[in-house]
Amino acid sequence: MGEARWVLLTALAAAIAAVVAFQVPFLPAAGAMLGVTAVAAFVPRRSASRRVRLSTQREMRRMWPGTGMKMTVDALPTPCFVADGRGITRYVNAQALAAYDGVKPGDPLSFSLRAPSLLEAFDRVCSTGDAERISWIEKVPTETWHEAHIAPIYMPGSNAQNRSHNLPDFILVVIQDLTENRRLERMRTDFVANASHELRTPLASLTGFIETLQGPARNDPEAQDRFLSIMLDQAERMRRLIDDILSLSRIELKAHVRPASVVDLSEIIRHTSDALSPLAKDLGVEIRIDLPETAVRLKGDRDELIQVVENLVENALKYGSIGNYVDVGLSAHPEDQDLAYWILSVRDYGEGIPSEHLPRLTERFYRVDVDSSRALKGTGLGLAIVKHILTRHRARLEIESEPGEGATFKVWLPALEKSDEPEQPATAQQD
Ligand SMILES: Nc1ncnc2c1ncn2[C@@H]1O[C@H](COP(=O)(O)OP(=O)(O)OP(=O)(O)O)[C@@H](O)[C@H]1O
Ligand SMILES: [Mg+2]
Numbered sequence: 001m002g003e004a005r006w007v008l009l010t011a012l013a014a015a016i017a018a019v020v021a022f023q024v025p026f027l028p029a030a031g032a033m034l035g036v037t038a039v040a041a042f043v044p045r046r047s048a049s050r051r052v053r054l055s056t057q058r059e060m061r062r063m064w065p066g067t068g069m070k071m072t073v074d075a076l077p078t079p080c081f082v083a084d085g086r087g088i089t090r091y092v093n094a095q096a097l098a099a100y101d102g103v104k105p106g107d108p109l110s111f112s113l114r115a116p117s118l119l120e121a122f123d124r125v126c127s128t129g130d131a132e133r134i135s136w137i138e139k140v141p142t143e144t145w146h147e148a149h150i151a152p153i154y155m156p157g158s159n160a161q162n163r164s165h166n167l168p169d170f171i172l173v174v175i176q177d178l179t180e181n182r183r184l185e186r187m188r189t190d191f192v193a194n195a196s197h198e199l200r201t202p203l204a205s206l207t208g209f210i211e212t213l214q215g216p217a218r219n220d221p222e223a224q225d226r227f228l229s230i231m232l233d234q235a236e237r238m239r240r241l242i243d244d245i246l247s248l249s250r251i252e253l254k255a256h257v258r259p260a261s262v263v264d265l266s267e268i269i270r271h272t273s274d275a276l277s278p279l280a281k282d283l284g285v286e287i288r289i290d291l292p293e294t295a296v297r298l299k300g301d302r303d304e305l306i307q308v309v310e311n312l313v314e315n316a317l318k319y320g321s322i323g324n325y326v327d328v329g330l331s332a333h334p335e336d337q338d339l340a341y342w343i344l345s346v347r348d349y350g351e352g353i354p355s356e357h358l359p360r361l362t363e364r365f366y367r368v369d370v371d372s373s374r375a376l377k378g379t380g381l382g383l384a385i386v387k388h389i390l391t392r393h394r395a396r397l398e399i400e401s402e403p404g405e406g407a408t409f410k411v412w413l414p415a416l417e418k419s420d421e422p423e424q425p426a427t428a429q430q431d
Helices: 001-022 026-040 043-064 067-075 094-099 116-128 160-164 178-216 219-251 265-283 302-319 357-358 370-375 381-390
Strands: 080-085 089-092 132-138 143-152 168-177 260-262 287-289 298-299 323-334 342-349 398-403 407-414
Touching: 001 132, 080 094, 089 094, 089 398, 094 168, 116 132, 116 143, 116 168, 143 178, 160 298, 168 342, 178 219, 178 265, 219 381, 260 265, 260 302, 265 302, 265 323, 302 342, 302 381, 357 398, 381 398
Parallel strands: 287 323
Antiparallel strands: 080 089, 080 168, 132 143, 143 168, 260 298, 323 342, 342 407, 398 407
8 A cells, every 4th residue: 555545544534533523614525525535545456447437427427518519509599408317407508598587507497497297207308218309388478389309318438327227417408489380370270260161151152042043933033133143242252252362372472572673652542542433432432642742663563552552442441431531641751861661541530440459450351340341342351461462562551540530551661772773774865
């Protein structure tokens, strides 16, 4: 036994004696190190390499996750936690820091992740070493859907005992927010259900009249005329609905492609108001137009912008007819030094829209009063189409209304930038 070993043994004995006799505050880590070193000093020399290996593994576990793992976790696009087998958070990426308040390495994972099903799954992965995928819903503050993938991590050359019991050294928890996906899924299923329902009603009516014409009304020319005219109305209603659905899906297809052509918005407003003047006359409403003197040129798709103006003015005429007037205006609004907007406003003086309906008006098939919309031949898709067209034009829609005061629909359309103007050829001047 060398002299150094005796020195260490003496130091250990002295430390123990000091704690027992003088109640010296004993730092557990320092004590353990001293103990480990002292005991190691007496282990026979032939296991030296194994000792080195063990302490390297311990050190690796203490230091882990290393730079490589941190870089990988940082590169993940969703919140990601690395915890040890005791459930202590060891590392989190920036997405986790942003999504979970007060998350801190060193704290128990349960401080930041509170969903009971997630914590139970975490415990199962710790004890079985089998990866799990679970999903859960959080109700507060709003309903949100989440999914977590919980995977075990084994260190290279992991402790043999851990390996034989399949116990992971660390656990990786990757969380995904599924709220947007679920919302889109729900919208799609709602859309199919609503569209089928809207088509089923006129179809049922058509079938009923055909049976009547084949049976009781077979020899009644007067009833036949009446029923055929109702059938034509129902067929028209189905056609309008199918046209609107197709129009919506066509616009959705090119939602991300901004129109390239330059159009004159004043001309579009004049054209559309003329086209709607027979309807205005039928409803006893006057359309008053207030446009700038000069052309208002901006980037847009002419047919789609006609659809926007048509939908807004038609709604104002139909739902605001008791106000007798509909005002259509166009004015410039400088947002800041570089960017300017044209504001198209359509104002009616009808019954207005209760505020709780305003945020939902652009949803497909949403109507304040389904019966009156149907009676006015509405499909409930007009404003949904408007919203999609405006998104494509980088424009936005604002709706203001007070019950009893009518409604104003404002469309903010980006003005033409210098770079959008087609180049004028140098020889453009002609007699
Ligand atoms: N100016 C308005 N005043 C009062 N209510 C309105 C006005 N504009 C829209 N609404 C309400 O918003 C609902 C949705 O309008 P939207 O244009 O999307 O559908 P619609 O007019 O019923 O059918 P469509 O436009 O497809 O013919 C309407 O049913 C109506 O209840
Ligand atoms: Mg409409």
